Amino acid sequence: MKSKGYGFPRFKKQMKSFVFPAMLKNCLAKDKVKLPQLGWLKIKQSRDYPTGFEARLARIVKKATGYYLMIAFQSLESCPDAPVGKISLGLDAGIESFVATDRGELIKAPKFLLQAQSKLKLLQRRLKHKTKGSKNWLKLQNKIAKLHEKVANTRRDWHFKLANYLCDLTNNIFVEDINFISWSRGIVRKQSLDSGIGQFINEILPYICGKRSKFYLKVNKNGTSQECSNCGSYTGKKQLNERVHNCQYCSYTAPRDVVSAEVIKNRGLIAVGHTVNQNAYRDVLTGFIQSNLFELVKCP
Numbered sequence: 001m002k003s004k005g006y007g008f009p010r011f012k013k014q015m016k017s018f019v020f021p022a023m024l025k026n027c028l029a030k031d032k033v034k035l036p037q038l039g040w041l042k043i044k045q046s047r048d049y050p051t052g053f054e055a056r057l058a059r060i061v062k063k064a065t066g067y068y069l070m071i072a073f074q075s076l077e078s079c080p081d082a083p084v085g086k087i088s089l090g091l092d093a094g095i096e097s098f099v100a101t102d103r104g105e106l107i108k109a110p111k112f113l114l115q116a117q118s119k120l121k122l123l124q125r126r127l128k129h130k131t132k133g134s135k136n137w138l139k140l141q142n143k144i145a146k147l148h149e150k151v152a153n154t155r156r157d158w159h160f161k162l163a164n165y166l167c168d169l170t171n172n173i174f175v176e177d178i179n180f181i182s183w184s185r186g187i188v189r190k191q192s193l194d195s196g197i198g199q200f201i202n203e204i205l206p207y208i209c210g211k212r213s214k215f216y217l218k219v220n221k222n223g224t225s226q227e228c229s230n231c232g233s234y235t236g237k238k239q240l241n242e243r244v245h246n247c248q249y250c251s252y253t254a255p256r257d258v259v260s261a262e263v264i265k266n267r268g269l270i271a272v273g274h275t276v277n278q279n280a281y282r283d284v285l286t287g288f289i290q291s292n293l294f295e296l297v298k299c300p
């Protein structure tokens with residue numbers, strides 16, 4: 001993309017994207033988008049613009065495979081509150097598995113994702129042996145960036161499939177209200193960052209739930225691994241390597257993450273049974289935003 005006059009954003013070394021926080025009126029047309037200061041830009045309109053949504057912000061993103069325009073659309077209507085249904089599902093963001101359900105399912109990240117990640121590590125190790133800034137270094141750098149992009153796309157695709165699968169199982173989904181940023185700085189850093197669990201729980205899952213009229217609620221996270229789901233007793237703190245819950249009061253035994261998912265479901269049912277915590281619910285859905293990525297066509 002060539003620079004057009006003074007207004008065009010420059011991509012500095014560390015800058016991979018440039019945001020337009022506000023959008024112009026009637027800024028969308030077939031195969032082009034009008035941006036503040038830049039005017040009309042050609043794009044490859046790989047899909048229709050969503051109907052019933054308004055473009056709220058745009059971001060030009062530089063990726064290994066070219067320049068893209070990400071447009072965030074916001075729903076014009078407030079989302080209808082999905083009613084609380086009969087069937088409920090508790091989900092625990094696992095350490096061993098990606099998520100655990102209260103039905104005893106331990107869902108792991110698929111192999112192809114792990115394979116791509118180990119390939120990525122291999123390339124990164126190879127990069128160390130190249131002279132920084134050399135032709136081969138740049139070549140490898142570009143290869144790594146492309147693979148990163150592919151991993152991110154594959155992961156996102158799998159996240160959407162998983163969210164739909166979970167919605168197939170139930171009417172209500174209860175999850176833990178985890179601050180994934182501080183969580184990922186801790187012991188579980190590596191796994192959690194690789195799998196994108198935070199994005200799944202906080203963005204993709206509530207989005208799919210909203211689309212499919214499923215009730216989504218975050219419940220208090222405190223001590224979900226220290227409580228017995230069967231008798232409600234406090235069973236004490238567990239070490240990270242203690243993978244099995246064995247209640248000393250009622251002798252209920254099950255995988256630790258499954259028990260946490262059961263506790264989360266119990267808490268969700270209590271919240272729904274009494275007054276639904278409307279705030280927690282609305283927090284998730286007021287920003288009902290859908291992002292679409294379009295490839296930018298180079299200016300002639």
Ligand SMILES: [Zn+2]
Pocket residue numbers: 228229230231232233247248249250251252
């Ligand atoms: Zn118990």
